[in-house]
Amino acid sequence: MPEGILCNKTPIKTEEQLKLTLADKGGKQYYEELNNLDVDSDKLWASIQATMKSRTKTWLEICAHCGLCAESCFLYQVNGRVPEQVPSYKIQSTLGVMVKKKGKVDNAFMQMCMETAWAKCTCCNRCGMYCPHGIDMGVMFSYLRGLLYSQGFVPWELKIGAGMHRVYRAQMDVTTEDWVETCEWMAEENEEEWPGLEIPIDKEDADIMYTCNAREPKHYPEDVAEAAILFHVAGENWTVPSEGWEQTSLSMFAGDWECCKDNVLNVYSAIERLRPKRAIGTECGHAHRATVIEGPYWAGREDGQPPVPYIHYVEWLAEALRTGKLKIDPAKRIKEPVTLQDSCNYVRNQGLKNVTREILSYIVEPGYFVEMSPSKEHNYCCGGGGGFNGIGMYRAQRNMALRKKMEQILATGCKLVIAPCHNCWDAIRDLEEEYKIGIRWSFLKPLVIGMLDVPEHLRPKDEGEDE
Amino acid sequence: MFKKILLATSGAPSTFGAARVAFDMGKRYGAEVLVLNVMGVPTKAYSQVVNDVRTGEEVEVDEEYRAWVEEELKNTFEKQIESVEYSRIILTTGLPHREILRAARENDADLIVMGASSGDSSVYRKGYPGSTLQRVAKAARCPVMTVHRETASYWGGFGNIVFATDFSKQAESAFKFALATARELDTDLTILHALDISGKVLDQNEIEDRIIAARERIRTAYDLDGFKNCDVEVWEGVPYVEIVKMARERSADLIVMAHHSHELDPEKARIGSTMEQVILRAGCPVVSVSKPDKV
Known part of the structure; x- marks a missing residue:
């Protein structure tokens, strides 16, 4: 049973193994090893028997192969509408066959499954809305990813991503010290412009505990500062945890179930430690799915809910604007055609479609918001989910x-696309880089800060030049 | 006063002027020169790929790449590195403005020295609009020196400093920096206020009254604390033109100004048009000060 040094069935659990895998530029050795990776059929079948629940079994059985899911899949649409891209075909030819063969499949089959699970499905769950039986291929692909991961068939970057979560409890190498230091840095960098601005760390019994995406402290800590500025202006009693601040879950993308559970328990333990009234996550879709929608189940919580109400950033922002905690200067509203990217993970999967539109009603001059077609829960994946x-x-x-x-x-x-989701934001950025259609894209935080009507007592004294 | 100088460079010729000044200062004042190079800008979500800052090509930074970049920098600045007692190369990846600020903070730099423009084709701008300089100047705790024109870098130490004030709060910090530098390096100091009359037709008496008022204001606002080699000037006109003219007339080798833009949108917040124009036109390094910490 040959297992590679880098490509194998064991998750990355140590910093040493993580660095070793990272040093394999582009996963060259990793993918070579993948070609020789054996399938442990007994273990695979045992895993299927132990984890495949009645819903998936039923879905695989009752699929009528009618093909009505085809048009629902954006990957089918953009790839020449070939039969191989029909969602039902994609899942039946992978998970379906794996189950039929009781796990007795070979390396080539597993590699085909890997490509299908990660390059032909983004788990956007749109097909589930169009299937007459309500079969959600995205859910099944998430499950398939878990089976593939357990056998070592996972793209190099995601093996690393899950490894990062295991080693650093964050999707990037951001340690607790780095995180705390970044919060202090951002408070310091903005305190002059926003007198009294703080980023309170580990404050107990606050009204809000804020969690984010490790890419923020790592590459654009402005985002952390912007969150702080908006909480500050809104007068919120808030905090960030020193541990358990990372809300994302590349382990979910990778199919590393054990790590998924560890991620979310880490966040929940921060909630239990600090006892906030509620938790709020950043403008990220999959992080919300991982901690709020699926997380409670991974953590084994019987009520299916996080320990305290856990809302998406857009829900808080809408509330703050609705209740007047944040006020928009009407003169500074967006006065150009602007569209909105609905994130699959909290719009289709959680129904937050009206909340984002409520925000837009405050920040966009009436008449300038243009819906994508289709939109809301029918919107397509950004392309990079x-x-x-x-x-x-x-x-x-x-x-x-x-x-x-x-x-x-x-x-x-x-020309302006609002994308309140890290993944969508990245995809749209790459879209511009790739196709150069001349668009700009933004999270909500910087836009809202730019149009705030800031109360007098929160403004810096002795403003600028007087000439 | 200049113990640690952070030179931010892509290694491209547009930063050679900045490098010349930074190393020269290192040599003259015994400062350590930290050569910071942000090798690549992260793209593609959590992937390991970055866009190389020079070529824009997608690369994965590994030890080999790191060693190659370090070698390139050492070759580029070979003579200059040899000329100073202390220097160190810092390589990193990230968004340039953020990594410059991070390195300045981590190393407690006394001064950041950088070029003014990485050029329009730079990957610096790709996806992250706004100039690196503008973002650094806004948030840096220490003064930020910019050397834009090649000619601005052929300089033989500081002898004449022009401090241009707009009487803003940040200008107080800029003044402190200018005075401390003049005192420590024993240079002449000119305090200039450029009375902005651009686009206006004003009565000459009014102009002269305002000049008198501005002179008075300089005298009361800026305490020279016994420093003698200083004179005060108020010139009317278009501010950036007057500042550049004054620098030329005094053969200034340093212009000190305040940076203060609250504008968050970098497309709108050019560095403050006066500052930007002075940087582009000056025949000497320009220092921008926005915070009181390191002055």
């Missing part, structure tokens, strides 16, 4: 996948 954005081996397929979003954006005629 489910981990697609970060996988080098599937870059060409990912770039092709961006075409649907490009068509949708072009049809709106807008």
Whole structure:
């Protein structure tokens, strides 16, 4: 049973192994080893028997192969509408066959499954809305990813991503010290412009505990500062935990179930330690799915809920604008055609479609908001969901996948796209880089800060030049 | 006063002027020169790929790449590195403005020295609009020196400093920096206020009254604390033109100004048009000060 040094069935659990895998530029050795990786059929079948629940069994059985899911899949649409891209075909030819063969499959089959699970499905769950039986291929692909991961068949970047979560409890190498230091830095950098601004760390019994995405402290800590500024202006009693601040879960994309559970328990333990009234996550879709929608089940919580109400950033922002905690200067509202990217993970999967539109009603001059078509829960994936954005081996397929979003954006005629989701934001950024259609894209935080009507007592004294 | 100088460079010729000044200062004042190079800008979500800052090509930074970049920098600045007693190369990846600020903070730098423009084709701008300089100047705790024109870097130490004030709060910090530098390095100091009359037709008496008022204001606002080699000037006109003219007339080798832009949108917040124009036109390094910490 040959297992590679880098590509094997064991998750990355140590910093040493993580660095070793990272040093394998582009996963060259990793993918070579993948070609020789054996399938442990007994273990695979045992795993299927132990984890495949009645819903998945039923779905695999009752699929009528009617093909009505085909048009629902944006990857089918942008890839020449070939039968191989029909969702039901994609899942039946992978998970379906794996189950039929009781796990007795070979390396080539597993590699085909790997490509299908990570390059032909973003787990956007749109097909589930169009299947007459309500079969959700995205859910099943998430499950398939778990089976593949347990056998070592996972793209290099996601093996690393899950490893990062295991080693650093964050998707990037941001340690607790780095995080705390970044919070102090951001408070310091902005305290002059926002007198009294603080980023309180580990404050107990606050009204809000804020969690974010490790890419923020790592590459754009402005985002952390912007969150702080908006909480500060809104007068919120808030905090960030020193541990358990990372809300994302590349382990979910990778199918590393054990790590998924560890991620979310880490966040929940921060909640239990600090006892906030509620928790709020950043403008990220999959992080919300991982901690709020699926997380409670991974953590084994019987009520299916996080320990305290845990809301998405857009829910807090809408509330703050609605209740007047944050006020918009009407003169500074967006006065150009602007469109909105609905994130699959909290719009289709949690129904927050009206909340984002409520926000837009405050920050966009009436008449300038243009809906994408289709929109809300029917919107298409950005093209980079489910981990697609970060996988080098599937870059060409990912770039092709961006075409649907490009068509949708072009049809709106807008040059500004609001994308309150890290993954969507990245995909749209890459879309511009790849296809150069002349658009700008933004999270909500910087836009809102730019148009705030800041109360007198929160403004810096002795403003600028007096000439 | 200049113990640690952080030179931010892509290694490209547009930063050679900045490098010349930074190393020269290192040599003259015994400062340590930290050569910071942000090798690549992260793209593609959590992937390991970055866009090389020079070529824009997608690369994965590993030890080999790191060693190659370090070698390139050492070759580029070979003579200059040899000329100073202390220097160190710092390599990193990230968004340039953020990594410059991070390195300045981590190393407690006394001064950041950088070029003014990485050029329009730079990957610096890709996806992250706004100039690196503008973002650094806004948030840095220490003064930020910019050397834009090649000619601004052929300089033989500081002898004449022009401090241009707009009487803002940040200008107080800029003044402190200018005075401390003049005192420590024993240079002449000119305090200039450029009375902005651009686009206006004003009565000459009014102009002269305002000049008198501005002179008075300089005298009361800026305490020279016994420093003698200083004179005060108020010139009317278009501010950036007057500042550059004054620098030329005094053969200034340093211009000190305050940076203060609250604008968050980098497309709108050019560094403050006066500052930007002075940087582009000055025949000497320009220092921007926005915070009181390191002055």
